[in-house]
Amino acid sequence: MSESTKQNGIETSSSVDFLHHVLFVDDDKMIVEIMKSLLPMQEIGVTGYDDPNDALKEFASNHSAYDLLMVDKSMPSLSGLELIQACKEIVPDLPVILFTGHQESSSDMLQYGISEILQKPVKSEVVSGCIKRLLAN
Numbered sequence: 055m056s057e058s059t060k061q062n063g064i065e066t067s068s069s070v071d072f073l074h075h076v077l078f079v080d081d082d083k084m085i086v087e088i089m090k091s092l093l094p095m096q097e098i099g100v101t102g103y104d105d106p107n108d109a110l111k112e113f114a115s116n117h118s119a120y121d122l123l124m125v126d127k128s129m130p131s132l133s134g135l136e137l138i139q140a141c142k143e144i145v146p147d148l149p150v151i152l153f154t155g156h157q158e159s160s161s162d163m164l165q166y167g168i169s170e171i172l173q174k175p176v177k178s179e180v181v182s183g184c185i186k187r188l189l190a191n
Contacts, residue, residue: 072094072097072098072099073097074098074099074121074122074185074186074189075098075099075100075101075119075120075121076093076098076099076100076101076120076121076122076123076124076185077100077101077103077109077112077113077120077122077123077124078090078093078100078101078102078103078124078125079102079103079104079106079109079123079124079125079126079129079134079137080102080104080125080126080129080153081104081105081106081126081128081129081130082104082126083104085126086102086103086104087102089102089124089181090102092178092181092182093178093181093182093185095178096178096179096181096182096185096186098182098185098186101119101120105131106125106129106131106132106133106134106136106137107131107132109125109137110132110137110140110141113141113144114140114144117141117144117145117148120148121149121189122148122149122150122151122185122188122189123137123138123141123148123149123150123151124150124151124153124181124185125137125138125150125151125152125153126152126153126154127152127153127154127156128154128155128156134152134153134154135152135162135166138150138152138166138167138168139166142166142167146167148167149169149188149189150166150167150168150169150170151168151169151170151171151172151181151184151185151188152166152168152170152171152172153172153174153176154171154172154173154174155173155174157173169188170184170188172184
């Protein structure tokens with residue numbers, strides 16, 4: 055079982071027990087909490103943020119801790135696409151999953167370097183399978 059730690063008010067599952075660690079960002083706190091509960095059960099470490107600006111600060115200072123970025127598209131103050139763009143400036147080959155309730159075009163995938171788009175709602179097995187597939191490459 056993974057340990058949890060408090061980091062800037064955000065509870066995080068420890069990556070010590072996991073092969074991969076995901077930075078998950080969604081402005082809906084409940085979705086962040088669900089992912090922080092579900093992904094460790096699939097043997098995937100996760101750090102969750104409900105504020106994209108805080109997530110960007112964390113990624114900028116600790117990017118080597120993350121294997122994949124998973125973000126919601128529609129968030130206040132900084133959109134998911136803007137967050138992806140900023141993180142890709144730091145780590146250009148970072149795998150990214152866009153988590154959205156809207157239909158997305160393949161041009162967004164190409165323009166922003168998005169590896170996969172998952173439509174909300176989505177089953178946890180689909181999310182973990184997608185993460186594992188992207189990180190196996």
